[in-house]
Amino acid sequence: MSNNQKPVDELSDTEAAEELAFLVTELARHDALYHGQDAPEISDADYDALKRRNDLIEARFPALIREDSPSRKVGAAPSLTFQPVLHARPMLSLDNTFSDEDARDFVASIYRYLGLIPDHSLAFTAEPKIDGLSMSLRYENRRLVTAATRGDGTTGENVTANIRTIGMIPQTLPAGAPDVLEVRGEVYMAKSDFAALNAEMAAQGKPLYVNPRNTASGSLRQLDAKVTASRKLRFFAYGWGEVSEMPADTQFGMVEAFKAWGFPVNPLMRRFHSADELLEHYHQIERERPDLDYDIDGVVYKVDRLDLQTRLGYRSRSPRWATAHKFPAEQAFTRLKGIDIQVGRTGALTPVARLEPITVGGVVVTNATLHNEDYIRGVGNNGESIRDGRDIRIGDMVIVQRAGDVIPQIVDVVMDERPEGAAPYSFPTACPVCGSHAVRDINEKSGKVDAVRRCTGGFVCRAQAVEHLKHFVSRNAFDIEGLGSKQIEFFFESDDENLKIRTAPDIFTLERRQETSLTKLENIEGFGRVSVRKLYDAINARRSIALHRFIYALGIRHVGETTAKLLARSYGSYEAFGAAMNEAGSYSGDAWNELNSIDGIGEVVARAIVEFYKEPRNVKVISDLLEEVTPESAETPVTTDSPVAGKTVVFTGSLEKMTRDEAKAKAESLGAKVAGSVSKKTDIVVAGPGAGSKLEKARELGIQTMDEDEWLALIGS
Numbered sequence: 093m094s095n096n097q098k099p100v101d102e103l104s105d106t107e108a109a110e111e112l113a114f115l116v117t118e119l120a121r122h123d124a125l126y127h128g129q130d131a132p133e134i135s136d137a138d139y140d141a142l143k144r145r146n147d148l149i150e151a152r153f154p155a156l157i158r159e160d161s162p163s164r165k166v167g168a169a170p171s172l173t174f175q176p177v178l179h180a181r182p183m184l185s186l187d188n189t190f191s192d193e194d195a196r197d198f199v200a201s202i203y204r205y206l207g208l209i210p211d212h213s214l215a216f217t218a219e220p221k222i223d224g225l226s227m228s229l230r231y232e233n234r235r236l237v238t239a240a241t242r243g244d245g246t247t248g249e250n251v252t253a254n255i256r257t258i259g260m261i262p263q264t265l266p267a268g269a270p271d272v273l274e275v276r277g278e279v280y281m282a283k284s285d286f287a288a289l290n291a292e293m294a295a296q297g298k299p300l301y302v303n304p305r306n307t308a309s310g311s312l313r314q315l316d317a318k319v320t321a322s323r324k325l326r327f328f329a330y331g332w333g334e335v336s337e338m339p340a341d342t343q344f345g346m347v348e349a350f351k352a353w354g355f356p357v358n359p360l361m362r363r364f365h366s367a368d369e370l371l372e373h374y375h376q377i378e379r380e381r382p383d384l385d386y387d388i389d390g391v392v393y394k395v396d397r398l399d400l401q402t403r404l405g406y407r408s409r410s411p412r413w414a415t416a417h418k419f420p421a422e423q424a425f426t427r428l429k430g431i432d433i434q435v436g437r438t439g440a441l442t443p444v445a446r447l448e449p450i451t452v453g454g455v456v457v458t459n460a461t462l463h464n465e466d467y468i469r470g471v472g473n474n475g476e477s478i479r480d481g482r483d484i485r486i487g488d489m490v491i492v493q494r495a496g497d498v499i500p501q502i503v504d505v506v507m508d509e510r511p512e513g514a515a516p517y518s519f520p521t522a523c524p525v526c527g528s529h530a531v532r533d534i535n536e537k538s539g540k541v542d543a544v545r546r547c548t549g550g551f552v553c554r555a556q557a558v559e560h561l562k563h564f565v566s567r568n569a570f571d572i573e574g575l576g577s578k579q580i581e582f583f584f585e586s587d588d589e590n591l592k593i594r595t596a597p598d599i600f601t602l603e604r605r606q607e608t609s610l611t612k613l614e615n616i617e618g619f620g621r622v623s624v625r626k627l628y629d630a631i632n633a634r635r636s637i638a639l640h641r642f643i644y645a646l647g648i649r650h651v652g653e654t655t656a657k658l659l660a661r662s663y664g665s666y667e668a669f670g671a672a673m674n675e676a677g678s679y680s681g682d683a684w685n686e687l688n689s690i691d692g693i694g695e696v697v698a699r700a701i702v703e704f705y706k707e708p709r710n711v712k713v714i715s716d717l718l719e720e721v722t723p724e725s726a727e728t729p730v731t732t733d734s735p736v737a738g739k740t741v742v743f744t745g746s747l748e749k750m751t752r753d754e755a756k757a758k759a760e761s762l763g764a765k766v767a768g769s770v771s772k773k774t775d776i777v778v779a780g781p782g783a784g785s786k787l788e789k790a791r792e793l794g795i796q797t798m799d800e801d802e803w804l805a806l807i808g809s
């Protein structure tokens with residue numbers, strides 16, 4: 093569980109970065125278990141909560157979005173057991189929506205993106221989201237030739253032999269169907285078939301299957317198609333990939349064509365013209381859910397017109413023209429046994445509830461977040477009351493909630509059941525890890541007290557220093573093999589001058605210090621001669637390192653991988669970056685302005701970097717580090733061969749053929765950077781009617797300018 097689960101609105105940039113880093117590994121692990129092995133460790137609601145949390149944090153902190161973000165990935169790598177199938181069109185995931193309000197927002201966002209007035213002119217389809225596994229069926233000349241799982245969206249697993257055992261999937265298509273047709277849909281197991289299968293397992297004294305979805309996936313992804321044949325799988329068609337000749341120009345029409353060609357389609361799909369009607373259908377399906385013979389986990393809304401789907405296009409992992417409105421999560425009552433305080437990498441003290449284990453929506457919950465000390469006390473930092481001022485005490489009967497958008501949390505307390513003598517909780521004012529004073533900062537701008545209490549121990553606090561080092565050697569930073577968490581802790585704990593690692597430069601002096609040491613590393617348990625040599629080699633291999641990794645590794649508050657890349661790309665070399673950051677310390681002048689003008693770097697991030705460079709201890713660590721390590725200069729990568737790849741583009745004035753969002757998304761998809769203001773770094777300014785100062789500035793600087801049509805011609809659309 094994350095050690096920081098307060099409302100996203102209250103997160104500081106550092107906490108956000110910290111949590112995003114946590115979520116990327118955690119989600120990847122669950123993806124592998126779920127998609128790869130059909131053996132998830134946590135429930136889908138828990139997974140979705142983590143995912144949603146990641147999305148919410150990214151939405152609020154776009155500058156912190158990581159290169160390896162889960163929001164850019166689909167599924168998991170295909171298993172090597174099967175032949176790979178390269179999808180003609182990527183198989184993507186779906187964006188999620190968790191409330192009626194968000195569903196309305198989805199509808200509104202479509203109108204906004206298309207630059208239309210939000211009337212009732214657009215049609216949307218609504219259909220159950222089947223909880224199975226997605227499947228691509230490719231027909232050539234009306235014969236089934238390949239069936240593939242989604243895999244990582246680009247490459248799936250060839251399961252054609254298995255799919256041929258499913259009776260309701262047509263092997264051939266009637267005349268009139270296109271020459272090339274890739275139908276996509278969901279393979280699932282009916283609840284009744286699942287119950288029968290488990291009854292049989294029970295009768296044979298064998299272990300039972302957990303749920304229809306994993307059983308369907310496991311049954312299909314079998315080397316022996318006979319196993320699949322014995323499992324009674326089913327299929328619903330709802331989408332498509334490559335189609336040589338489109339039979340319709342709406343989503344609804346496509347599904348009707350599938351039906352006419354013999355594919356099973358879901359009978360609950362409807363088409364509407366307003367958010368109200370979509371929601372009414374959603375709640376109708378929600379009521380019918382227990383009686384359906386297949387598991388569903390929500391309702392999918394899609395823009396009906398295919399030309400608009402094309403205009404709306406895709407984000408990295410999902411279409412912009414669809415969303416899955418998931419069913420809500422549940423609450424349960426239990427006793428609060430205790431409160432643990434966790435200390436994060438930045439010293440934040442987070443209270444975590446230890447609970448009498450309780451099942452919430454099918455999953456046993458033993459811990460839940462309590463956010464921060466104000467949350468426990470029932471009074472916010474502006475004096476506003478939380479839960480009408482009801483505080484939370486150890487021994488209380490509490491309400492635990494697992495919702496779509498958060499990790500399990502305590503939402504309320506039952507006052508009638510408060511045990512006699514339960515005392516108000518007193519939040520520690522000393523760090524439980526190092527004993528240093530723990531304080532709440534006062535925000536200099538707002539004058540408000542920060543909700544988070546932090547350890548002031550800095551480098552002396554094990555929770556922080558060790559975490560800094562672990563971050564430094566982590567995969568996306570220095571990526572030093574053989575120097576994992578366990579080893580870092582070992583070296584950090586050591587008091588031996590020739591063995592200890594307290595700050596990053598110590599890593600690179602270890603081999604030299606060892607030469608004169610009496611305590612030899614290779615004699616210590618867990619380190620053989622070979623592994624020590626390997627470790628030194630791994631360390632030495634990093635004496636030259638990509639600039640963005642170097643910057644990211646420093647662990648500057650708010651500077652995640654994406655920000656580090658932006659910085660590396662903008663400054664080119666460490667010398668230039670370091671010098672500029674020193675100069676920017678005055679919070680004015682060219683260096684400061686330039687830092688702030690980088691698209692994707694906000695003032696909070698800029699301040700954090702500057703503050704970092706103002707701390708002499710940090711400067712010392714960096715200069716020691718530079719004695720050992722050389723950051724390589726960065727070059728501007730060209731991601732595609734489009735004419736605007738690598739160029740910085742500014743849109744100004746009003747655009748007539750596309751909305752701003754659309755223009756930005758399109759430019760970025762072609763490898764361009766879109767900036768908000770014109771500077772010497774700008775390559776192209778696209779100016780529509782009404783363009784003012786930006787256009788003037790571009791002319792002053794001699795930057796290429798063009799109108800919307802010229803731009804469209806340039807990018808060839």
Ligand SMILES: NC(=O)c1ccc[n+]([C@@H]2O[C@H](COP(=O)([O-])OP(=O)(O)OC[C@H]3O[C@@H](n4cnc5c(N)ncnc54)[C@H](O)[C@@H]3O)[C@@H](O)[C@H]2O)c1
Nearest residue numbers: 122123126132134135136139185186220221222226330392
């Ligand atoms: N428990 C875990 O550890 C764990 C791990 C990973 C994923 N998951 C679960 O898997 C899902 C996430 O994976 P995902 O990327 O497949 O996203 P998703 O299931 O949220 O949405 C995308 C998928 O929905 C399916 N779908 C079903 N009905 C559809 C319809 N009518 N129209 C369009 N698509 C439809 C498609 O297969 C599509 O690929 C979530 O439900 C998540 O909870 C769970």
Ligand SMILES: [Zn+2]
Nearest residue numbers: 523526547553
């Ligand atoms: Zn501490």
